[in-house]
Amino acid sequence: MINRREFLETVAAVVPALRLQGTPASEWKAPVFDLHFHLRPEPAANLAHLDGAGVTKANLLTRGAAREQVKGLQAAAPGRFTWFNSYDVAKPDAEEVLTQAIKDGAQGFGELKFHVAADGPELRRMYSLAADLRVPLLIHFQEVDHFPNEGTWSTGFARTFESILKAYPRTTFIGHADAFWANVSADYRNEAAYPTGPIKRGGVTDKLLADHANLFGDLSANSGNNAMSRDAAFTADFLKRHQDKLIFGSDCGCADGHGGGVSQNNNPAAARMAGKCVARETLTVLKRAASADAFQKIVWGNVHKLLRIPA
Numbered sequence: 001m002i003n004r005r006e007f008l009e010t011v012a013a014v015v016p017a018l019r020l021q022g023t024p025a026s027e028w029k030a031p032v033f034d035l036h037f038h039l040r041p042e043p044a045a046n047l048a049h050l051d052g053a054g055v056t057k058a059n060l061l062t063r064g065a066a067r068e069q070v071k072g073l074q075a076a077a078p079g080r081f082t083w084f085n086s087y088d089v090a091k092p093d094a095e096e097v098l099t100q101a102i103k104d105g106a107q108g109f110g111e112l113k114f115h116v117a118a119d120g121p122e123l124r125r126m127y128s129l130a131a132d133l134r135v136p137l138l139i140h141f142q143e144v145d146h147f148p149n150e151g152t153w154s155t156g157f158a159r160t161f162e163s164i165l166k167a168y169p170r171t172t173f174i175g176h177a178d179a180f181w182a183n184v185s186a187d188y189r190n191e192a193a194y195p196t197g198p199i200k201r202g203g204v205t206d207k208l209l210a211d212h213a214n215l216f217g218d219l220s221a222n223s224g225n226n227a228m229s230r231d232a233a234f235t236a237d238f239l240k241r242h243q244d245k246l247i248f249g250s251d252c253g254c255a256d257g258h259g260g261g262v263s264q265n266n267n268p269a270a271a272r273m274a275g276k277c278v279a280r281e282t283l284t285v286l287k288r289a290a291s292a293d294a295f296q297k298i299v300w301g302n303v304h305k306l307l308r309i310p311a
């Protein structure tokens with residue numbers, strides 16, 4: 001652990017050099033906000049990814065005590081970072097800790113990634129709390145292991161999540177990960193983490209996005225990229241129909257915004273992203289498939305509205 005002073009000194013030493021790299025927004029012809037960016041311990045590593053991938057702002061996903069690190073990064077790069085906080089939802093003090101994080105400036109809960117049911121008591125407490133505090137929450141849905149004994153996360157999406165959306169109308173949900181994106185296709189039955197091939201219209205996720213004003217989709221990770229890469233005709237139509245409900249995110253772990261290092265945590269099921277920057281790959285897919293107006297909303301406008309911050 002480094003203290004706040006050391007942290008700020010490290011940032012100050014590195015940031016001026018990174019700033020000289022030019023205007024990152026220009027590369028994508030629109031400024032880009034990355035909703036799904038896990039806070040990295042080395043301050044400069046955060047900016048290296050944003051600048052390398054041409055990303056203007058990012059939402060830092062943090063777990064546990066992160067306030068000081070976030071404040072240091074925000075001070076070093078003003079206007080470029082918002083943050084969400086997560087904490088073990090099964091612990092008795094989860095509500096207290098997450099309420100304090102919001103008081104400290106966090107703008108949402110997430111990512112919530114725990115071995116519990118999506119409609120279980122642990123997450124239900126969070127759905128109520130997020131509504132009370134008027135902040136969105138970002139959930140990782142996964143039913144299929146990437147490696148033996150990984151376990152499942154926020155289970156039951158396809159079966160039960162509509163009942164949650166109805167039961168918590170004041171809660172703003174952001175869906176993410178394997179089960180959320182695999183279920184854009186109506187023929188999905190948890191066979192694979194990342195199904196391939198043409199998409200069968202009428203999938204659960206597509207319907208939920210259409211029917212529920214309190215659900216948004218986070219396009220990050222191999223899951224989001226894979227879903228948008230399966231069927232060009234579906235993707236163009238899906239992005240058009242849900243252009244006000246979708247938000248770009250990367251969940252990329254690469255070092256430099258160009259695919260250096262490890263992009264998807266050595267997840268064997270996501271090998272298609274090895275050596276690539278997920279941010280770049282997904283921005284390329286979105287740019288190709290969406291109108292200029294829809295692209296601007298998905299990579300910039302929607303998230304500012306959702307977080308109620310000026311664009």
Ligand SMILES: [Zn+2]
Nearest residue numbers: 111113140177
């Ligand atoms: Zn996730």
Ligand SMILES: [Zn+2]
Nearest residue numbers: 252254257277
């Ligand atoms: Zn990357």
